[in-house]
Amino acid sequence: MNRRRLAPLAFVLLLTGCGIPTDDGPRTVQPPRGPFHSSVPADATAPAGHVVETLCLVRDNWIIPVVRRVDSAPSMADQLRHLLAGPTGEERDSDLTSALPGAVNAAGVTVTGTQALVAVDAPAVDAGRSDEVLAFGQIVCTLTSRDDVTTVAFLRDGRPLGVPRADGSLSADPLTRVAYAPLIKEQ
Numbered sequence: 360m361n362r363r364r365l366a367p368l369a370f371v372l373l374l375t376g377c378g379i380p381t382d383d384g385p386r387t388v389q390p391p392r393g394p395f396h397s398s399v400p401a402d403a404t405a406p407a408g409h410v411v412e413t414l415c416l417v418r419d420n421w422i423i424p425v426v427r428r429v430d431s432a433p434s435m436a437d438q439l440r441h442l443l444a445g446p447t448g449e450e451r452d453s454d455l456t457s458a459l460p461g462a463v464n465a466a467g468v469t470v471t472g473t474q475a476l477v478a479v480d481a482p483a484v485d486a487g488r489s490d491e492v493l494a495f496g497q498i499v500c501t502l503t504s505r506d507d508v509t510t511v512a513f514l515r516d517g518r519p520l521g522v523p524r525a526d527g528s529l530s531a532d533p534l535t536r537v538a539y540a541p542l543i544k545e546q
Contacts (some may be wrong), residue, residue, distance in 0.1 A: 408428045408429040408430035408431070409428065409430070410428065410429050410430065410431055410432050410433075411426055411427075411428060411429075412426070412427045412428075412429045412432075412433050412438060412441065413425065413426055413427075413501065413504035413505075414427060414438070414441055414442045414501050415442070415496070415497045415498075415500035415501045415504070415543075416445075416446050416450060416455040416456065416457055416497065417455065417456050417457060417458050417490075417493050417497065418453075418454050418455050418456065418544075419454070420490075420493065420542075421542060421543070421544035422493060422496045422497060422500055422539060422542045422543045422544070423455060423543075423544055423545075423546055424500065424504065424543070424545065424546070425446075425450060425455065425546070427441075427447075435468050435470055435475060435502065435505065435507075435508070436467065436468055438501060438502070438505070439465060439467075439468045439477070439498070439501070439502070442457075442459070442497060442498065442501045443457075443459055443465060445457045445459070445460070457494075457497065458490040458491075458493035458494040458497060459494045459497060459498075461482075462482070462490055462491050462493075462494035463479060463482070463491060463494040463495060463498065464479060464480035464481070464482060465477055465478070465479055465498060466478040466479065466480050468502070470507070470508070473507060473508055473509040473510065474508070474509065474510045474511070474512060474533055475502045475503075475508045475510070475511045475512070476511075476512050476513075476514055477498060477502075477511060477512070477513050477514070478513075478514050478515075479513050479514065479515050479520055480515070481515065491522070491523050492523045492524070492525060492527070492539075492542070493542065495513070495522045495523060495534075495539075496525065496538075496539035496542055496543075498511060499511045499534050499535070499536060499538065499539055500536050500539055500543060503535055503536045504536075509535065510533035510534060510535055511533060511534050511535075512531075512532070512533040512534070513531075519531040519532075522534070524538040524539065525538060525539045525540065525541045525542045526541070
């Protein structure tokens with residue numbers, strides 16, 4: 360056989376032997392529920408106010424604390440909403456992303472003393488993400504960057520939810536930034 364006939368055959372064999380399973384046909388991946396329904400990013404021209412807001416985003420599998428300047432101190436719910444909205448255009452240009460869409464469906468936050476309680480909905484089937492450690496780390500690190508929050512606990516249907524820490528273990532106990540310290544990298 361000549362090389363021209365072998366090339367397509369080699370290509371087909373390469374594709375079939377790569378170990379990626381195939382479906383019989385296309386399938387629909389359900390978009391994540393919760394506040395992630397929009398792919399529209401946060402305002403690309405975030406205001407340059409006089410108050411500092413820290414959000415923890417992701418770059419190259421590291422949690423990166425990012426400081427934004429806003430006009431007034433955000434409420435805890437506002438700060439969580441800003442985190443869920445994702446990086447600004449300028450932040451995306453710096454290769455910052457978020458692990459939250461599709462991995463964690465944070466539905467809201469309340470506070471008890473200095474503990475933030477984050478309500479989490481059940482993940483959507485075929486959400487398309489599996490980096491929950493980074494996603495939960497983003498929330499914990501963002502909320503504990505506030506002076507009024509020392510720990511973060513997660514609830515599903517009003518019950519404590521075990522979430523992954525940086526070491527891969529699950530914890531239903533309140534978490535601090537220390538649980539994700541191995542994944543945090545300052546800019």
